[in-house]
Amino acid sequence: MILANRIFAGIMLLIAGGFYIAAGAYPKDAANWPKVFSGVMALFSIGLIRDTYKTPDRETGAADPLLILRNKAGLLALIVGLSFLYLLLLETIGFMLMTPFFVGSLTWLLGYKNRRKTVMIAVTITLVVWVSFELLLQIPLPEGIFDDFFRTMRGGLF
Amino acid sequence: MDMWLQAAGTVFAPLNFLIIVAGCIFGIVIGAIPGLTSTMGVALMVPVTFSMEPATGLMLLGSVYCSSVYGGSISAILLNTPGTPAGAATVLDGHQMTLKGQSKQALGISAISSCIGGLFSAVVLATIAPWLAKQALRFGPPEYFALAVFGLTIISSLAGKNPYKGLLAGVLGLLLATVGMDPVHGIDRFTFGSIELMDGFNLIPVLIGLFSVSQAFVLMTSGKVVMDAVFSVVSGKYLPPMSEMIRLIPNFLRSSVIGTVIGVIPGVGTDPAAFIAYTEAMRWSKHPEKFGTGIIDGVVAPETSNNAVTGGSLVPLLTLGIPGNAVSAVFLGGLLIHGLRPGPMLFEQNGDILYALFFSLAVTNILFMLIGIAGTRVFMKVLKIPPVILGVMIMLLSIIGSYAIHNNLFDVWVMFAFGALGYIFRLYAIPLAPVVLAIILGPMAEQSFRQGMLMSQGDPMIFFSRPISLVFLVIAAASFVAPFLRKTKHHVNHA
Numbered sequence: 001m002i003l004a005n006r007i008f009a010g011i012m013l014l015i016a017g018g019f020y021i022a023a024g025a026y027p028k029d030a031a032n033w034p035k036v037f038s039g040v041m042a043l044f045s046i047g048l049i050r051d052t053y054k055t056p057d058r059e060t061g062a063a064d065p066l067l068i069l070r071n072k073a074g075l076l077a078l079i080v081g082l083s084f085l086y087l088l089l090l091e092t093i094g095f096m097l098m099t100p101f102f103v104g105s106l107t108w109l110l111g112y113k114n115r116r117k118t119v120m121i122a123v124t125i126t127l128v129v130w131v132s133f134e135l136l137l138q139i140p141l142p143e144g145i146f147d148d149f150f151r152t153m154r155g156g157l158f
Numbered sequence: 159m160d161m162w163l164q165a166a167g168t169v170f171a172p173l174n175f176l177i178i179v180a181g182c183i184f185g186i187v188i189g190a191i192p193g194l195t196s197t198m199g200v201a202l203m204v205p206v207t208f209s210m211e212p213a214t215g216l217m218l219l220g221s222v223y224c225s226s227v228y229g230g231s232i233s234a235i236l237l238n239t240p241g242t243p244a245g246a247a248t249v250l251d252g253h254q255m256t257l258k259g260q261s262k263q264a265l266g267i268s269a270i271s272s273c274i275g276g277l278f279s280a281v282v283l284a285t286i287a288p289w290l291a292k293q294a295l296r297f298g299p300p301e302y303f304a305l306a307v308f309g310l311t312i313i314s315s316l317a318g319k320n321p322y323k324g325l326l327a328g329v330l331g332l333l334l335a336t337v338g339m340d341p342v343h344g345i346d347r348f349t350f351g352s353i354e355l356m357d358g359f360n361l362i363p364v365l366i367g368l369f370s371v372s373q374a375f376v377l378m379t380s381g382k383v384v385m386d387a388v389f390s391v392v393s394g395k396y397l398p399p400m401s402e403m404i405r406l407i408p409n410f411l412r413s414s415v416i417g418t419v420i421g422v423i424p425g426v427g428t429d430p431a432a433f434i435a436y437t438e439a440m441r442w443s444k445h446p447e448k449f450g451t452g453i454i455d456g457v458v459a460p461e462t463s464n465n466a467v468t469g470g471s472l473v474p475l476l477t478l479g480i481p482g483n484a485v486s487a488v489f490l491g492g493l494l495i496h497g498l499r500p501g502p503m504l505f506e507q508n509g510d511i512l513y514a515l516f517f518s519l520a521v522t523n524i525l526f527m528l529i530g531i532a533g534t535r536v537f538m539k540v541l542k543i544p545p546v547i548l549g550v551m552i553m554l555l556s557i558i559g560s561y562a563i564h565n566n567l568f569d570v571w572v573m574f575a576f577g578a579l580g581y582i583f584r585l586y587a588i589p590l591a592p593v594v595l596a597i598i599l600g601p602m603a604e605q606s607f608r609q610g611m612l613m614s615q616g617d618p619m620i621f622f623s624r625p626i627s628l629v630f631l632v633i634a635a636a637s638f639v640a641p642f643l644r645k646t647k648h649h650v651n652h653a
Contacts, residue, residue, distance in 0.1 A: 005320075008586055012326050019333050022348055030340040030347060033604045034333060041329040048322035058320055065585035072379045079378055080574075083553065087570055090561075103550055110378055110546045125551060129558055137194075137202060139562045 001059045002052045004066050009048040016041035075110070082106050094144025099126040164510060165517040174214050178518055181221030182526045186533075188222070189229020190241045192370045192552070192559050195362060196226040196428075197484040204492050212496035213511045217518035219492045223485055224468045224519060225526040227428055228272035231461055232530075232537050235264045239370040239552060243361055244428035244464040246594050247436045249369060250316075251449065251456025258452045261538055266396035267454055268461045269530030271410065275462035276523035278414035279421060279469025283476075284516040288505075290470075291477040294422045299613060300621045302606035304630035305423070306599045309430045311638040312437035313592040316450070321642070323588045331596025332603075334359060341605035342612070354568040361429075363560040363573035364597055368590050370556040371577025376584060377549030396531055398454060409439050409458045417463035421470020427483045428464040429598050433591070435463030441637055450589075469519060476500050476512065 019038040023031040051058065069076075086102040104122035112118060133139045143149075168174060181203070188199035199222045207215030230245030235252035248268065255264035282290065297305075313328035314321070337348045338358030349355040397403075413435040420431040439459035440446045449456050472489070474480040479500040481487035493500055498508055505512060540548070560573040583590055614620035621627050 004586065005323075008323070009326075012330065015330070015333070019336075019348070026340070026345055026347055027343065029608070030343055030345045033608075034336045034347065037329055037332045037336075041326065041333065044322055044326045044329060048320075048326065051320070051322055059587065062319075062587055063585075065582070068585055075379045075381075076375070079375065079553075083557070083574070087557070087567060091567065095558075099554065103554060106378070106550050106553075107547055110550070111381055112544065112546055121547060125554060129554065132191075133558065133562065137188075139202075140565065141558065142561070 001062050001064055002056055004064060005052050005059075006049055007066070009045040009052075012048075013042055013045040016045060078109055079106065082109070090144070091142045092144050094146045095141040096126065096130065096146055097144065099129070161509060161513045162517065165513040168213050168510075168514040169217065169518045169521055174217060174518075175521075177210075177214055177218050178221045178522055179525060179529075181218045182225040182522060182529055185222040185225030186229040186232070186526060186529060189226035189245075190232045190537075192233060192239050192241055192366050192556055194559060194562070195242050196223055196244070197488055198562075199223070199226045200485050200488045200492070204488060204495065207492060208495065212498060212508075213514040215492060215496055216511065216515045217522075219489055220515055220519050221522040221525070223489070224276050224465065224522045225529075227465050227468055228269065228276075228461070228526050228530060230464075231268040231272065231457075232265065235268060235457070236261060236537060236540050237370075237548070237552060238373045240365060242428075243365055243598070244432055244467075245460075246365060246369070246429055247432035247460035247464075247591070248457060250436065250460075250591060251452050251454075254450065254452030255454070255457065256452075256541070260452065261541065262396055262534055263398060263454070264457055265534045265537060266531055267398060268457050269527045269534075270397070271413075271458045271461035272465040272530075273523045273527035274410050275414050275417050275464070275466035276468055277520055278411075278462075279418040279466040280516060280519040280523065281469075282418050283469040283472055283519070284513070287473045288477045290419075290422050291474050294424065294474055295478075296626065297423050298624075299606040299609035300624050300627040301630070302423075303603060303610055303621060304627040304634065305426065306430075306603035306606060308630045308634040308637070309434050309437075309599045310595060310603065311634045312433055312440075312595060314638045314642065315437060315440055315446070315640075316589050316591045316595075318587065318589045320587075323586065324592050327583065327588050327590070328592035328596045331593035332600045334593075335597045335600030336604065341601060342608045354566075358601065359572055359576075359597065360563060360569055361598065362563055363569040364576050365594065366556045366560055367573040367576025367578075368580035368583075368594060370552050371573060372580030372584055372590075374549045374552040374556065375577065375581040377545040377552065380545045380549075382545040396534060402454065406455065406458050408442070409455055410462050412438055412442065413459045413462035414466045417466025418470040420463075421467035422473045424474055424480055424483075426602070427471075428467045430595075430602075431467045432460035432464040433595055433598075435459040437637060441640065465523070476504060 016038040019034050023034040023038065082102060082105060086098055090098050100122040103125050104118050107118050107121060130141065133141050185199055188194045189196065200219050203218055203222050207218055226242065227244050230240050230242035231248045231252065232241065234240040234245035234248040235256055238249055238253040240246045240249055252264050252268065255261060313324060316324060318324045335358065337355055339345070339356050340347055346356060416435045416438060417431045420426045420434065436456065436459045439455050440449045443449065443455060471483050471486045475486040475490060481490045490500065498504060498511065556573060557570055560569045561567065563569050580590055610620050621631060
C-alpha cells in the first residue's frame with residue numbers, strides 16, 4: 001500500500017497543480033476558490049507522502065490496489081471495451097438490438113457459461129427495461145434503426 | 159377540526175386512496191432505480207394530474223415525492239447503490255448491514271425511519287408552516303455558507319483509516335465542484351470549451367458513477383457466477399426489538415428536526431440533510447467509531463432526515479410561493495396547473511385542498527412504510543442473483559438511468575469517468591462519501607461565501623457577527639476537530 005499511496009499522492013499533486021495553473025487564466029474573484037483548494041490539496045498530498053515514511057504500518061493488511069489492478073486488468077479492459085462499444089453504437093443501432101448483445105456477451109465473457117440462461121437473461125432484461133422506460137415511464141430510449149418501426153407501433157398502441 | 163374531518167374524507171374516498179397507493183408504489187420503484195430521481199418521478203406524474211380534481215392531483219404528486227425519497231434507500235442498502243441522491247448517506251451503514259446478513263432489518267428500519275421523518279415534517283407543515291417560513295427568510299449568504307461548512311465537516315468523520323486520503327477525497331470533490339460557470343460572475347471555469355460542462359457536473363451521473371458503476375465493476379470482476387455466500391445468510395427480524403426502538407427515539411427526533419429545518423431552508427435539499435443528520439447521530443453517539451461498520455443508528459439518521467425534508471420543503475412553497483428545491487419547483491407547476499397560486503392567501507382560499515394534501519402526506523408516509531416492510535422479502539431476492547449478472551444489470555441500469563436524464567450520451571461518459579474514479583477509490587480504501595459531500599455542498603459554500611464577502615465589502619467578520627452563522631461555524635469547528643481528538647486520545651490510551 002505504501003507505493004500505491006505515494007503514486008496516488010503524486011497524481012493528486014499533479015491534479016492540484018493543474019487546477020492551480022488553469023485557474024490562473026481566470027479573473028481573481030473566480031480563481032481564488034479553486035486556487036485555495038488546489039493549495040490545500042497539494043498540502044494534503046505532501047502530507048500523505050510524508051505519512052508513508054512516518055507511519056508506514058498505518059494500513060498494514062490492506063489489499064494492494066496496484067496488485068489488484070494488475071491481476072484484473074484484462075477483465076477491466078473487457079468490461080470497459082464492451083461498455084464503450086455499446087455506448088458508441090447505442091444511438092445508431094438502437095437499444096433493442098444492442099442491449100441483448102451487450103448483456104449477453106458481457107455475462108458470457110465474465111464467466112457465466114450457461115448458454116440458454118445467458119440468452120434468457122439478455123432478452124428478459126432488455127424487455128423489462130424497455131417496457132419500464134418506454135411504455136410505463138414514457139422516457140424515450142435510443143431506437144436507432146428501429147426508429148420508424150417503434151414510432152408506428154406507439155402510434156398504434158396509444 | 160371540521161377541516162381535518164373533511165380532509166380525511168377526501169383522502170379516504172376510494173378513488174383518491176387508490177391513487178395514493180399507486181403513487182406510493184410508483185414512487186418506491188422510481189426511487190429504487192439508480193438515475194431516476196424524485197424530481198423526475200413527480201414531473202412524470204404532473205401531466206397525469208391534468209384531468210384530476212386539484213386535491214387528488216396534489217395528493218398523487220405528494221405520494222410520489224415522499225415514497226421516492228424512501229425508495230432510494232432500498233438499492234442503497236441492498237446494492238451499495240443509492241437510488242436517489244437522498245440515499246447516498248444510507249449506503250454507509252445500510253450496505254454494511256447487508257454484508258453482515260442484516261439486510262432484512264436494515265430495510266425494515268429504513269422504512270420505519272422514513273415514515274417517522276415524513277410524518278414529523280407533515281405535522282410541522284400542517285401546524286407551524288407560516289412561522290417556519292418566516293424564519294427561513296432570515297437565512298442570507300453568511301448563514302448558507304456556515305451551513306455548508308457545517309455539512310462539510312463530516313468529511314473528517316468519514317475520512318477512514320488514513321485521514322489524509324479521506325481529506326484528499328473531500329478536497330478533490332470541492333475542486334471538481336468548481337467546474338462550470340463561476341457562481342457570481344458567470345465565467346466558465348475548467349470547461350475546456352464544453353457547453354455540457356457549463357452547468358458543472360450533473361449530480362446524478364456523478365452519484366451513479368461513484369456508487370453504482372464502481373460497485374458494478376467490483377461485482378463483475380469478482381468472478382462469482384453463483385449466488386454470493388455473503389448474502390446467503392440473512393438473519394434477524396424485520397424490526398429491531400422494542401428496547402432498541404426506544405433507544406433510537408432521540409436519533410429519530412433529532413434527525414426529524416434536522417430534516418424538517420433543512421427542508422424549510424430553500425436550496426439545500428435531501429442529500430445534505432441526510433449527511434448532516436448522519437454526522438449529528440455520530441457526534442451524539444457513545445460509540446461514534448462504530449458508524450460505517452453497519453449499525454442501525456447509521457440507517458435511522460439519514461433515512462429519517464431525508465424524508466423529513468419532504469414536508470419541510472413544501473413549507474416555503476405553500477406559504478411564500480418559493481420552491482426550495484427542484485421537486486418543489488415541479489410541485490409548483492402542479493399547483494399552478496390547477497389554478498392554485500401559492501402564498502399566504504392559499505391557506506384562506508383553498509384550505510380544503512391544502513388540508514387534504516397535508517393529511518394525504520401523513521397517510522402516504524404510513525402507506526409506503528407498510529408497502530416497504532411487506533415488500534422486503536421481494537426486494538431481498540435481488541441478493542440471490544449471482545454477482546456477475548447483478549453487476550451487468552447494475553451497469554445497464556446505470557447507463558440507461560444516466561442517458562434518461564437529458565437523453566444524451568454526455569452524462570453517460572461523465573458517469574463512466576466517475577465510475578472509474580469510484581472503483582480506484584474503492585481499491586485504495588478511500589471513502590466515497592467525502593467526494594460526494596463536497597460535490598453537493600461545494601457550490602453552495604463557494605456561492606454563499608462570495609456573496610457574503612460582496613455584502614460586507616470584503617470583511618470576513620460578516621460570517622462571525624450574525625448569530626445563526628456563528629453558531630453553525632462554532633459547531634462546525636468542533637465537529638471537524640472532534641474525530642482527530644478522539645483518535646489522538648485513543649492512541650494515547652493504547653500507548
